[in-house]
Amino acid sequence: MRPEESWSCVDLVRREADSFSEKPTINVDEEDGGLQICRVCGDKANGYHFNVMTCEGCKGFFRRAMKRNVRLRCPFRKGTCEITRKTRRQCQACRLRKCLESGMKKEMIMSDAAVEQRRALIKRKKREKMEAPPSGGQGLTEEQQALIQELMDAQMKTFDTTFSHFKDFRLRGEDGSIWNYQPPCKSDGKEIIPLLPHLADVSTYMFKGVINFAKVISYFRDLPIEDQISLLKGATFEMCLLRFNTMFDTETGTWECGRLAYCFEDPDGGFQKLLLDPMMKFHCMLKKLRLHKEEYVLMQAISLFSPDRPGVVQRSVVDQLQERFALTLKAYIECSRPYPAHRFLFLKIMGVLTELRSINAQQTQQLLRIQDTHPFATPLMQELFSSTDG
Template identity: 50%
Template sequence: FSPRPQEEEEDDASTSCGTGDDDDDGEPKICRACGDKATGYHFNAMTCEGCKGFFRRAIKRNLRLSCPFQNSCVINRNNRRHCQACRLKKCLDIGMKKELIMSDEAVEQRRALIKKKQQLCQPSPGLLTSTFTEEQRKLVTDLLDAHNKTFDFNFVHFRNFRVIVGRDLWLSQNSSTEHYPKTSVVCPHDFWHTAVDSSYSLETARGCAWDSSSKEYLMLPHISDLISYMIKGVIDFAKVIPYFRNLSIEDQIALLKGSSIELCIIRFNMVFNVEKRIWECGSNTYSFDDLILAGYRIPFLEPLIHFHCMLKKLKLHKEEYVLMEALSLFSGDRPGVCENQVIDGVQEFFAMTLMAYIETQRAPSQENRFLFAKIMECVTELRTMNEEHSKQILHIWDIQPDSTPLLKEVFSAFSD
């Protein structure tokens, strides 16, 4: 029986089944065979990994061992390989039992059982489902249908808005955002001619519902109309969803008040041009400067632009966009919500559907591996954007009270 140093220290915990584990009381454990650091009870005795492996191999090979000296060798950590006969005798003397050694077949069965248990306890990171059920498929189809019916992607029906007077002249003389590209808001043909003709001038605009003498708010009426138009689409979107219609009227109102701006931001992202950093709303385009002219401040606008760039670069499918809208809509912690658990349960189902969609409908890649986590991060970030946007709106109204009745209703929850 020749020593095999490369196997001497091997660890195969599966072969020490049935011997029990040592209680961890903080005290160092010593191998009773050689004095090395012990790892627990193996084959009924406290031993190190080396002696455990040695005992198993010696018994399984059933070889006759003899001591070249007087069968009285001292076995310790440094010389335990010098006399295997005395080492085996020491193992038996401390109570190691050969009947506790498992057969090769039993070892393989145990290893397979351990592996199966580990797989059950440790699912793939980030994705907890591997199938896209028929119920989830129908949900995505219904959400897509609701989205397509309520989102005017080309803004062809955005018509009855207040026109913008004097904006281009102001921008040509006052530009505080030179690092952002400038674009003009192109009004529909009939409105633009009305504004250009002498019959509709800057003087005429002073008679409207806003104070145009404050050039800083030239875009405020138009942006208010634009946001109101988007919110109307969001309300229609929610009303088409069965899960939403099943809620009480009070909860429906609370969810819409709390999430409308978040859903608008998601929809605006679908028309956001990352390269030009503008929102392409059909024949109208809006830039960083336009929002400044509506009264928004740069400390809010820069994170807003960053968010839109971050979300747009995920290259989401329309299905993922609509599921993101649904996740934002169904948030049980909105102010005024009563059926929190019901709403949270619906939101969880939407989240599981999003995970299943990503796993089954996207090609496996490093980029897609963490897509669900990135989308959920964006959903969380939307809450911050919503709160900051509401503060901006309320601040603007304190200085320049101009808004639509719908906007006042939506933001009433934040002004209470």
């Protein structure tokens, strides 16, 4: 068993390592909404930068140091200089070491071209909004725009669409043994049971991304840890299906996951038909809506903030948050979609989310039955399957 397979949903919510966004180790005042502390130098922080809560100074230093790609040396030849607000300029080598040890990630730094492209896109959208007010709606409020931007940022940080970090996964050899496999993987679906350990690894990789997505969202972090865990246990599978749909090609019936491709066709009965038929129908139905990225991410949020998940204590708070995301989705559609062609899109999306709840329950029961005879699930999957509201 690989070390990461022993992580539970609770571990992933609480844990600082392997996370795209986590609250830093801070003083007690922070828990009460007080001062946020930079994980690198201890100065006042102003948000998460490159995966870590830092100040603006350490954010800029890390970006410059990574882009320069120069090997820094400690002038004091210790390599263990204490980095504080007052001493952070004295040793660049140790400051960079502290940045990396705190969890700052080089791969999260946007290139200069990407930054300019993003700025140009923001300017263009603002200009288009001013020049052509959307028909059929009153426009997005500033709060709704900020909410969508927060969700999009969380998606970008936690959704590895290229599967570039998905490694050391399992497949079964012809003799039934488990072995590692790196080249592209393609299955025609004639026999799904031997692929279950591999599919469990794929799903677990996606589950971790969804959990990290939730932790980036400020509204989610403000909830009690117990409610965070209950919401994730109920919604993780549904949110993963929404993410998988963005990689689904209806023409070929294939999920394109970076260097991996999955094509399951013509289920011939048994578990395989029960598993694949509903999944294929769901993905085809959702793909036909031709949703925007913003609509996908709002669907994830609506699924996540479901007040009726088992174990949720602050139901009224979660219910208000879900309503806020739903109203934002409705407003976004009214602003971004031509009327009347898409006048029923919001209702269709809400219907899809209802269908998603049903699929979640059905798939969970089928996978638990398979698990009884062909154990394949990782510990994280077992915890999620046994805790859903099917």
